[in-house]
Amino acid sequence: MSLTTPSTSAPCVTYRAVLGSPHVARLLAGTLTGRLPNAMAPVAIVLWATACGGGIALGGLLSALYGLASSLVQPVKGRLMDRHGQSAVHLPAALLNATLLVALAAIGHHGGPALSTAIVVAAGLTTPPLEAGLRALWPTVLPNPRMRHAALALDTGSQGLLYIVGPLLVAALTAGYNPSCALVVTAALGLIGTAVVALTPPSRSRRPAQAAATDGGPGRRLISLGLVLLFVALAGVGFAIGAMNVWSVALAEQHGQSMLSGIIPAAFSTGSLLGGLVYGRRMWKGTTTSRLITGGAAFLAGWLPLLAVLGPGAATAAVIVPGAFLTVVVACAFLTTDTLAPVGRTSEAYAWLILSIGAGQSTGTALAGRLAEHHLASAALPAAGAAFALTVLLAGRPHLHGAGHLPGPAGTTARPQAEATSPDQQPNTASILVT
Template identity: 75%
Template structure:
């Protein structure tokens, strides 16, 4: 008699209050965001400390870039270690090492001895705790209900942009009010505190990857053609974000308004946050692949108004639109990754996803820097990155289906991005 009742009654509306009221969700999400706040603080704090101690802005920018690059490159290794030894065994030592190195940086010398400073910064980047991949791996066990998990993933993804608004502002404020060394100390403390909150939570301490299928080679199963093409497409998404940051600086210089360099990325991140809130509150039609393609196409369309070279106010409004679809793209990319990843390798797969976006962002930043003096080319780069992502996804579409991957975790595979 219980078989017909669920089909007759409409599914209850998902609210963020229900998501955050679920056991451990608020703690894990809050701890992860706090522990990842240094991702936005550290590059600015390092740059300010280096320049305050007599080194050039170019060297400070190099160290900031090395920190971010080292952090991204080390993600897959740490993801694989989590899949093998659990989250606590990776989170705790990496957080302790990362914080210790950031605290040690001011001791590198009153003028920031270059060789030692470089070694410390690179080592600190390599040892950043893999909180983002770890959090994504926890959602299925913390929220077995697919609809709640969808909302939590959207909320998690949508709030990421805020890290890169609050983090740099906090680091700059502490450096201005006291000293760049205090900004480094605060970065170290926040990273360690947030990671501790996550690592001591029962879901993280108890988490273990699903047992893999004994047949086949793990490396071959993880790096399937579908996953590789998905990660390549996401590099285009990162490329667009990296190009945006440089274009914002070019806009600020062209219009003589320094605030634009921070206002445009902030508007983009605000769009991402608001888009995530809207996306996670309801069920959307279509499969995960369909939503990924539609979201990426909308992300591309959102960049096209920049080709008209709008003024400061028009540009600020325009970048909200692609930001609003970024959360859809990233959330569905994580779900697609989950459907194509073999049991026991989810953390590593998520880490490769993070690395793909980060590598694309670095490439977009580098190329945009060379084209910053050409307004139309600079404004077109974000759309070019998004167009690349759409093209690769269209080519990869037949391979993004979980059919034929018998070793995958069928019990966690959603058939739709937003519903069971």
């Protein structure tokens, strides 16, 4: 089935209706605000370190450690949310994270590299798992699958805004005040956004482990072959993104246009937002798995023009295309993860997916940095990551159908599978599938 053909039996879903549903606007706004530190903190830390005399090398190291610590601990927090609920994890994490960022700003010139490193790593470890938490709430907040489809696309596409607004806000605060002020504002936004999410009724009342206790959900093995293949494929997607970020810097230096290093990622993020808006408004023919693979193929095709070593204007326009299909791939990957993960462990599974993308992004950034002086090789790396992702998805297709959610005992609701029998069937309101 073609990704670009909407199902004639499924009417258009308006975002006004989605955002007007109970709790949706608050959850989306709170999550975006609470996740702004993910985009702000790495930049603020670099600027803070250089302002304190530590140099760019130390700032880059501290920034990398913050991101790495934040990514590595995601599955642990996801498991804790599945066991103890979201508010019990979100609020303490946000308080600790905000306190540590303020402490980093306060020590200024008085703290040595060892103390700064310890604070930064601890701050990274305590970032609230808002993204995984929000994805786990959608089935509860929006039982209608068509509404949930639109919300997931909007949620996924809007994430790119964080990496446009966040660095710009840090730059403005640093220019108007100082990097310490940027760190304090980063801490405040993270705390406020997390509190908005954690205090909503859906977040406070979510206890997935209790709902699945009778069928052994939390005790069942999380990792299956299908999930492993999916996570490996999404690491390739992350690799492409990380390589693009470095390639944009190399292109900026090559043409003597420093703004390109920010414009190209911003164009990519804009494509992601636009792709999410278009994708989420309609139900598309085909199964979740077929849309995932079709989106992966389009994501790869979008990177191929870069092999022509384009000029600044053409390169900026070209990255909008893979950005648009990134939303399709990520949204379908989360749906597939939901169907493959055991009942009561979806937050943990989502966290592993987020970690996979982050790990791939770090790898792509590191390798692209090595090849930055080789223009063709640097431009080819995003396509290489996308090709790897598509290859794994194609090879793993038989394992990506929903087998993780077995029927529970009488009175419980079985989870849906990723494959639907017909695009013309009316979706069951208990299903998260879009057919």
